Every structure is written in C-alpha cells, then in structure tokens.
Amino acid sequence: MSKHYLTIENVGKTFSSGPVSNEVLDNVNLTVDRGEYLSIIGHSGCGKSTVLNIVAGLLEATSGGVILDGKEVNSPGPDRSLVFQNHSLLPWLTVYENVALAVEKTQKRTRNKAERHEWVLKNLEMVGMSHALHQRPAEISGGMKQRVGIARALAMEPKVLLLDEPFGALDALTRAHLQDEVMRIQAELNNTVLMITHDVDEAVLLSDRIVMMTNGPSATIGEILDVDLPRPRDRIELADNPDYNRYRREILRFLHEKQKKVESFREHATPTQQEPTAKRA
Template sequence: MAKPYLSLESVGKSFSRGAASTEVLKEIDLKVERGEFISIIGHSGCGKSTLLNIVAGLTDATTGVVLLEDKEVNDPGPDRAVVFQNHSLLPWLTVYENVSLAVDKVSRKTRSKAERHAWTMHNLDLVQMAHAKDKRPSEISGGMKQRVGIARALAMEPKVLLLDEPFGALDALTRAHLQDSVMQIHATLGNTVMMITHDVDEAVLLSDRIVMMTNGPSARIGEILDVPLARPRKRLELVSDAAYIRCRQAVLKFLYERHRFVEAA
C-alpha cells in the first residue's frame, strides 16, 4: 500500500494547569491522501482546533506524531498554511500587501520581483479579489477578508491547507459563495485540505471524507464517513440527491443521537 501523504499517529493532547491535567484528545489516528478534502466535525469544545493546531505545528502533541510526506511535524511551516475563522490580515497593509508579504517570505530566493508580483495577483484572481487589491482590511466585507486570507494561504503553495471554521463568522449567502469558491479552487489546484466545521451541510458538500469526533474530554475519532458524491458538486441539485441525504443523515445521527452535546456547567 502507498504511504499516506499526511498521517496522524496516536495523537493525544493534555493541557495542564498547576497539578490538574485535562486530556482533550486521545489516540487520534488518521491518514489523509494527497489531494483529499477532509472535514473534521464535532461539537464545540471537543478539540477540533487543538487537533488542527497540532497539524499546523502551533501546538505540540502530548503523545503520538504527525507525519507529512514522512517528515515529522514539530513547528509551523509554509507547507501547512492555516486560515482561521476570524481573518488575521494585517490592518495597516493593503489586500495586495497582505498577500505579497507571504509570497516574499516563501519565494524571495526562488522568484524574481516580477514573478512574485504575478504570483500575488494570480492568487488574488483565484479568490476573485484582484479588483480590491489596494483596499485595506477595514474597507472590505468579512467574506472578502476571508477570501484574502485564503489567497494568502494558497500563495504559500502549502502541501496541506488547514481551515479552522473559515466561514463560521459569515452570513449564509456569503458562506455559500465562499464554499463554491473553495470547491472550485480545490478542483483546479487539487490541494490537500483539512477543514474544521460544525456545519453538517458544509461538511457533506465539500468533503471526500468526514471525520466525526466524539465529545471531550478525551475526544477520539468516532466514525469516518465517505462522501461518494461526484464532482463538480452543485448545491441545488444535491438537495434532492439520495446519496447526499444519506450522508447528511449519517452525520446528524452521529452528532445528535450518538454523541449529543452536553453543555458544560
């Protein structure tokens, strides 16, 4: 069997405060193929962001390892670009400068100035933001900011794109537009994507597989669902598609029957 592109092996995480320690994640095993679009879904607080941050190299795992192309992940790096729910653009820079900063960082040695400019513009084009290149973050909408964040991440040509509820703060229509853009980019570039969401429809629409997490503490992978829907996917047609409905029900059942959210006191 071919080696997996990205591999999480017995990943666990405990946070300690003083003498007390809480185990957030326990023995997470996951293999992701190159080009695969994986969603991680689970109730609030189960440890999804913690897991993504471990893959990003922003948080150390307490146990286990993450391997990307057989190399152990220990630090953040441009091969794993992250897009967070709340954009992290620098407010004093323009849209163009926010992306070109990342481009300069990863390719100052490998691309000429003209090539870096072209690459910055290419990535702004990909997310349909070239028209706003001279605006500052305060002058554009939330959806546009997320687009720029995605352009910045893509411009680094990461091996894995990590998305932590990237559309979570957006209204439903903007969210739908961005989902369509991400699907189109994935179809064009074939990126390997790990996306966190708590939106069932979003997970089914975008993913090749949906990783469903049990509630914490000591959250684990409860089930992994294959989403056998042909691409390109069209949201309007899927609404009445039997396979789509089946997937949606499987995730809902997992989240609302088998692993119901119990609000912590």
C-alpha cells in the same frame, strides 16, 4: 514509512494548569491522501481545532505525532498554511500587501521580484479580489477579507491547506459563494485540505471524507464517513439527491447520539463524577 501523504498517529493532548490536567485528545489516528478534501466535525469542545493546531505545528502533541510527506511535524512551516475563522489580516497593509508579505517570506529564493508580483496577482484573481488590491481590511467586507486570507494561504503553495471554520462568521449567502469558490479552486489545484466545521451541509458538500469526533474530554475519532458524490458538486442539485441526504442523516445521527450520552451522564452523575470542564477546541 507511511504511504499516505499526511498521517496523524496515536496523537494525544493534555493541557495542565498546576495540579489540574485535562486530557483533550486521546489516541487520534488519521491518514489523508494527497489531493483529498477532509473535514472534521463534532460538538464544541471535542478537540477539532486542537487536532488542526497540532498538524499546523502551533501545538505540540503530548503523545504520538504527525508525519507530512515523509517528514515529522514539530513546528510551524510554510508547507502548512492556516485560514482562521477570523480573517487575521494585518490591518495596516493593503489587500495586495497582505498576500505579498506571505509570498516574500516563503518564495524569495524561488521567484524573482517580477514573478512574485505576478504570483500575488494570480492568487488574488483566483479568489475574485483583483478589484480591491489597494484597499485595507477595514475598507472591505467580511467575505472579502476571508477571500484575501484564502489567497494568502494558497500563495504560499502549501502541501496542506488547513481551514479552521473559515466560513463560520459569514452570512449564509456569502458563505455559499465562498464554499463554491473553495470547491472550484480545490478542483483546479488539487490541494490537500483539512477543514474544521460545525456545519453538516458544508461538510457533505465539500468533502471526500468526514471525520466525526467523540465528545471531550479525552475525545477521539468516532466514525469516518466516505462521501461518494460526483464532482463538480452543485448545492441545488444535491438538495434532492438521496445519497447526499443519507450522508447528512449519518452525521446528524452520530452527533445526536453523542449529545444524548453526555446529557444522560450529567443527569445521573454525582457531583464528584461530573466531567471536568474541557478547554474549548
């Protein structure tokens, strides 16, 4: 049995539509330790979200599999909570009720009614949303909605927190505030986090390791970068940090080289050699 907390082993994924098939992922291997913050980065269509959805149990791998804390992942479960780029809150429920619903579904047997109520309040307080308990999603900002989504995910006490570009739709200032909140919460709770991102600075700021995906189709892991920066991390101080900037350059170099290879292939390929269109991942 693997000594790692989360293991993605020989995972491949092919989508088929009639006679046409598209191999999105090929032989993806990755291990994540308990308490580690790991980001996956790559160009659009490289299968990042497909990897995340397989770990979440929302997609079934065509080959290979996922092991979490010694158990095979083959369906969704409360041990993995997912925060989407879109907040995905239920619009007819209040901020409190959105989080309470998740707590009711996952912790009815482990906490009594009073304890569940206090747990909902604690998680909303953790993300700075105690002032908006009785407001509905339409009455709060995009950044506040994401805070509630994060609170809902954390309230489930998952073994792994899965973040699918959770800050991608936010303005720069709100994104920075939420990144700082996630860093603070992760330091406090020692969560295991797997995050998808397109943002190089975000990846370096938040992560212990950064997984760089090759371009699809048949995408796989190209390189893994260890981020050896002390915590807690301050974005202002890191701006002039030579190690921080070296990590940024390494990622940008990788992404640039992969894009140049794709452009070169398309430029010289005959029409019959052109790459099949990959499903967006």
